[in-house]
Amino acid sequence: MKRVQFSSPTLPYLFLLPQLAVIFIFFYWPSAQAIQSSFYLEDPFGFGSSFVGLSNYTDAIFNPEYLKIARFTVIFTVLVTFFSLSLGLLLAVKADAVIRGNSTYKTLLISVYAIAPPVAGLIGMMFFDQHIGPFVTMAATFGWDMKVGINYFDTAFAMVVVAVWKQVPYNFIFFLSGLQGVPVSVREAAAIDCRSGIRRFWTVILPLLAPTAFFLLIINITYALFDTFGIIDVMVKDKAANNPITLVYKVYMDGFRGNDIGGSSAQSVILMLVVFVLTIIQFRFIERRVHYN
């Protein structure tokens, strides 16, 4: 904190007012509403609601469809996180090793970083299109009759590819800046002690990257759970019937297409708990890291 500060009975509140007003109206109020309506069964036509206790939660959790979607969400998250982290790390290690042309590679690799998920989904759809998609043609030469949008597995595959494509540049940026933060003296000392580059990487560089990797792990899980909404929405085109969707997408489907406000809210609250736990883990870890530094 600052040694000297202003003191004024009204000014700080005045400065905080706009931010707090927005947060209360558009964050706390809806969040409280979500929790409240998760205990009610609301009439879809708006004629009142009745208290049903925890039944929205039990309905959600013991519903086989919900469980199936939850299972897909977990698998999807694991795959997306694993592949985008490892590809990002691989490219960062290589870009770090290359001295000439380093910045060109860097520019190329991060240029697609900020493309929005629905745009990524649209481009992905084209590459996996029945008529014009090169990936479908490519798969056909291996005898794989790919039907994205119709076949459950094929759609899931395409979704994972697109989601990974979108996330690799992000991981690349963080891993590269982490790698470039490793002091030259440490690298030189390691090079003297150990000839094998691969072993050096596993025993010296990777442990030093651990904080970055952990931070990215949480970010990637959050990405796969929530930010892929745009990709999924574009790729399943509102026809979730036989297509793989994630839990967030189900919250949206049940709330806006199914008009099941109570059920949708209960699912929201379940997801809130997931995010809450993830964030706590993240902050605890970062606190410890800062502490050790």
Place this chain on the structure above:
Amino acid sequence: MHKTKLSDHLVLIAGALFLILPVVVAFTTSTHEAAEIHRSGLMLSPGGHFVDTYEKVLTKQGGFTGQVTGARMLMNSLILGIGFAIGKIVLSMLAAYAIVYFRFRFATLAFWVIFTTLLLPLEVRIMPSFEVMTRLGLLNTYSGLIVPLLASATGTFYFRQFFKSVPDELLEAARIDGAGPFKFFIDVLVPLSKTMIAAIFIIMFVYGWNQYLWPMLMTSDEHFFTLMRGIKQILQVWIGSQIPEYNEAFALAVLAMLPPVLIVVVFQSWFIKGLTESDK
């Protein structure tokens, strides 16, 4: 110290192609005619219909009302991106100023109240947020599009970190010279934060520009559609049509990703700095 190997380059080139090629192909394909794309698939070479396609996408009146053009959606996306970035900067600078530079009773409480918003992404509270917006009558308005997105703490944290790193001596000197809170803020702090403001502006602009779910819920009136919303629209329209307008869909995608890609490439160092330093 380390000798660059050929394999390093190969991996990097393969990675760059994997990431870049879809974007390039999206652009080159958009310059061909729909029938041609339908016949022979995606194109790697540029075609001769760049002007026609983009002119059509920007000026053709489409949608249910037959009044919405690509240019209109482009403008709405710009309004959302710029409005969001400016709103975010103003709100969060003021709040961070209060938290860092003032001694007052509820400082810690205010900090935590703002901080908590980091815990819940918009996606998990869409339904109730939508209801609140309906109740406030903000559906299909620009303020309804922009203001609710401001309810998060990211900007406040960037500025809080930055203000904390500003030397205390500046405030002491300013106070000796008789500067009050307003004068110090406008004449010292704002000029000092220029780079920071610019960096946050571009990050927030891209964030606002890329919003998808929120505009989708908030706007049923096509006059408020953004480019992202238009992408959903174009996909819904072409189901069932004879030859889908692949070229137009790609052109729309190119328009939607042009600003984010340009900003990242041009302001690379700011972007990386802003990202990697703030998230700690």
